[in-house]
Amino acid sequence: MLDCSAVIADVWVFLDHECDPASRARLQQHLDDCGPCLTQFGIEEQVKSLLGRKCGGEQAPTGLRSRLSERIRATVCEQVDGAAPGEEIQVDGGRVQI
Template identity: 60%
Template sequence: MTAGQGADADPAVPAADPTFTQIDCSTVIADVWLLLDNECDPGARSRLQGHLDRCPSCLERYGIEKDLKALINRKCGGDLAPKGLRERLTIEIRKTVIVHEQRLSDG
């Protein structure tokens, strides 16, 4: 379902607006963190931002997530994991990648 259609549709988002890039509201909400963390490509950023500019309910949700991210950064921003934990995690991640690559090569 795209924005402006179906039960979850926001009546403020016109479905027939040709300048509005049709994108599902649930997709926007799922990708909010990518936008907040600057982890999406320029095309995705443009589509997400365009949707937020035209969808008040998604923009409100974006604002909540942005505030939550800022709060987490204020409260936990300077905390670092202990060196031993970081090393163990790095080892486990490498093991997982190796196992995954072996499974892919084994077919």
């Protein structure tokens, strides 16, 4: 049995379809059985829908995206003992190309 606070905390994950099928089924079952959570879920769903209508589809201009990507790479390189762009580095146990 899920706690209501856990369900409300995971509402956005549920709405974005970012949880695994078993978690989704548990959340859905709780929402089906719990009126207060279902009400809160409905409010969150409406907020998400409103945000999607008002803010969806907007993308940063290509030039801005390029400049941000370059700056992020440069910052990472500076922080990783002078790594060069395109070099592969170790980060938190994994390998990342910058």
